[in-house]
Amino acid sequence: MSSSEQIVRHFQEELEQLKARLLEMGGLAEEQVRLAIKGLVDRDRATLARVLTGDGPLNALHIEVDDRCFTLLALHQPMAVDLRAIVAAVKINTDLERVGDLAVNIAEAAQKYAEHLPVKRLIDIPRMGSIAQGMLRDALDAFVRRDTELAQRVLNEDDALDALKTQIFRELLTYMLQDPSTIEASLELILISRHLERIGDHATNVAEDVIFMVSAKDVRHHAAEG
């Protein structure tokens, strides 16, 4: 009896460590996004360069988390809520790694943008940046606290991000029509808004995985309605 309890405790410890690694990844990804947007707004090449070289730790954690999940599945054959937690971790891991890649893409586009004169004062893109970071933070908080209400709020936030992206596109279109010399720079900004929207999508995925992990409900693609 006591040995079975020890095995469970050992498994729970491993699960806690896995969660801690994912949180660390989430923190790194969020910071990469923050720096990329800051570099864009400040036109600061040094900050952007940091983002470009800064996704090494995130990639290393990506591999480590996959290894941990793989080992836990093989050695413990978890069931029910434990199984869902690990499947969720595998998926969240991929989402966070992609967020890191998107932060690099933003930094690359921001470098190119910095080669041109500013098209306009940047307001909506930093706003998108802070919404995307907030979604990411909330999704990970929901994961740690097993909070499905918070996860649901993340899902609701996604519409705001999508609306801002559309608005940015429309606004930049008017600049490009007025002055074709702004086209190249405007396209970089459109690309950045697209990357931020994708980050929101990944945060949404994480939130959906949290809901699945906690309540076994699949809310992807409005599955709950069907």
Place this chain on the structure above:
Amino acid sequence: MLQTVAPLPSPSASSPPAPAPAEAAAKIAVSGLNFYYGARRVLEQITVQIRPNEVTALIGPSGCGKSTFLRTLNRMNDIVPGARIDGSVVLDGQDIYASSVDVVDLRRRVGMVFQKSNPFPKSIFDNVAYGLRINRMTRSREDLQGRIEASLKAAALWDEVKDRLHTSALALSGGQQQRLCIARALAVEPEVLLMDEPASALDPIATQRIEELIYQLKSRYTIVIVTHNMQQAARVSDVTAFFWLGRLVECGLTTKIFTAPAEKLTEDYITGRFG
């Protein structure tokens, strides 16, 4: 108006209400079953439907009543002194505890394989022939041989023993002995096969063969298996029933029970939080 009225009868005629076919399809319907050893009640108000051609796994901690429940399905508990039962166990529409029921015939229809393989100290051939002979089920020597070959093939043992059918069954390995017991159970053409931890004393390879066998047998038989091995229940069964302190806590599709059980108690048990 006509357009809305006309199509209505067809869907209602083609799709009867969902619960009715499930009831009708049950091979064994247990309802309100209580079981007592003397004054102690070890099964409490068990109601469950066991569907044909499926594997139903019974899981739960030691002493939860799952083996007792298994044994109520072919009246193996009848021989236990002081045992008493109420409620009903209906096999294909007939209550197996009715006074008119021939228990020997019932146990032919509902065969059993035990945890520890228990071949008779006889030849492999005679072990399988035993039930056929006492039930007078064969017409000729050829018929007997044909049935024995078919049973050994169904139990995935034929290829390993066909050249030594008349040697002692006790010389077989543990896994082979267990498959021989399955062949012996199959020889009398049962409809239901009860298995009480059939692989718990076997090594992983012999276990895997038994599990493969169970998978193959379910197209012809209804199988109920007691197992302490959760992964085994997950691998071999279609339906899983979780017993706890003599109660049936939850019964549902295995895919559901092991990924998202409805009851907290089930979840705590299958994730190893108690038991």
